[in-house]
Amino acid sequence: MFIGVRVIEQERVDLTVVIPAHNEEKYIQRCLDSIQKAAASYQGCIEVVVVLNRCTDQTRQIAELYNCVIITEDSKNLSKIKNAGVRVARGEMIVTIDADSWMAENMLVEVDTLLKTGKYIGGGVGAIRSERVSLGIIASSMVIVLPLLLKYGNIAIGMFWCYKKDFDAIQGFNEKMLMTEDADFAKRLKQWGKKNGKLFGIIRKATLFISTRRFDTLGDWAIFKNPKIIMGYWTGGKNQKTADLAYYEDQKR
Template identity: 35%
Template sequence: MSTIYNKMLSTKDKPILSIIIPAYNEEAYIAPTLAAAFAATRRYEGESEIIVVDNNSTDQTRAIATASGAKVIFEAKNQIARARNAGAQAARGQCLVFVDADTLLEGDILDKVATNMADGKVIGGGAWTEPDLAGGSAWLFKYGVNMLLALGNVTVGPFLYCDREAFLRVGGFDETLYAAEEFSLARRLKEEARKQQKQWRIIKFHPGHRIITSSRKFGRFGGLGMALSNAHLLWNTQRKLRNKDECGFWYAQRKPK
């Protein structure tokens, strides 16, 4: 049904999409992320732009992003929320799509976003996300973790989309937070959606549109360590999320593949 609906929409009817990629020392990952993003925009029949926010990188991230043809802006303070907000401020799209710098967009995911936004009933949402793993771990994450997140209508960081005007009304990402800023934004957008009688919609797994994110943190911290590190923050006080020293899981120096 959604494919048929997409074909019925003219290019003029499709929203302009701004893909915003915050990046701090991501020279090992940013090139394939951008290649996948540009491939997704070429498949999308509407207008789009790709914005990379260089979050004070000290490696070749900015040079790689500039050479790709993406619009590159600079945010001096090394904080994910500020980088994402800087990208949103520079964006011209009616719909903002936030993508992590180590995450690949595949298939017609942007058309799926556009279809959701075009019906006027959706304020934003996320998508099922797969790790670049093989075997049991990949299946557990793809179906077990994503199913639990979908049941709770929870959106995770690698991919989030929303209406630009609604994003501005709720104040964007909370710049007092150094982590979990996407949960805070999603909560406020869901509240805004209820006021407008709209929905927060998770795009579920389909072979025609996939979000594949790096499992590098498994390697650095181990699967158990990663889970404990996230739980330590997300199920504790907001004070810890406002202290960068407590959020080393997100701000540890990037290492090459």
């Protein structure tokens, strides 16, 4: 029924997709389905690495059905979780995506095309579409995104892509940061690109779709009832309790 996306051991891997997963049984199949479709248009060999994080549901079993590479990292630190996945990756190119997001069929082709031009150090995705929109979601997004733009500049987050050698050169995601690690990564990747005469790329010809599960669970205006979460996004989330509230303890999946 399912077509595996993991390559066999002796084959060369061109691209690795890394997915951090904390109790994602409701969402990860949609993500993996989208990667399969994107892989069908991609000419190289890919593997998918799923990093299980304290999962107590069927996330592992679903990942196994898709023949994913599966590892475990149980810390409450998204940087450590993502870095663990990249460490075992065999691909020359790296893509990171959240388990509750899904990509357009041409996404991996776009990543491959842009990186092989030699103009880009890597980058993010500019074409992002939420599965639903409301005034509360828009307001919440602005409260989070605008300060990040002021602090980190014109970057794109949500999904990252780069060569593994460049990921390693900037030491991956900052494990001292418990929140906004993605914006920090984008800024450092952009700076590394500038040193090497390359641009930070933003994919606009392929769409990244993101879920609204936090809003669906807590309410579209819930973030305004939790100012500690807002402050955590603004400051990089140095407080573990705030990070737990944003990423773990508040998510009844």
